[in-house]
């Protein structure tokens with residue numbers, strides 16, 4: 418058993434099943450968000466865009482609820498994302 422890289426629960430492989438499911442959802446939403454808004458919400462950059470988590474994202478994830486685009490803070494470039502807070 419190795420601890421999950423995301424939540425620390427012991428499991429097989431590097432991530433537990435619920436975190437693997439979450440990663441899949443996040444990747445899909447991230448692609449969609451960047452297609453809808455192909456620029457940084459803060460500085461307008463079109464480079465290194467990421468879909469940024471908010472408190473609501475983590476709450477829904479902890480409750481095991483499906484993630485929706487409106488549960489995220491929005492699309493930010495990696496520089497603004499870093500400025501917004503520690504890497505999560």
Ligand SMILES: [Zn+2]
Pocket residue numbers: 421422423424425426432433434435436437
């Ligand atoms: Zn996990």
Ligand SMILES: [Zn+2]
Pocket residue numbers: 457458459460461462493494495496497498
């Ligand atoms: Zn930016």
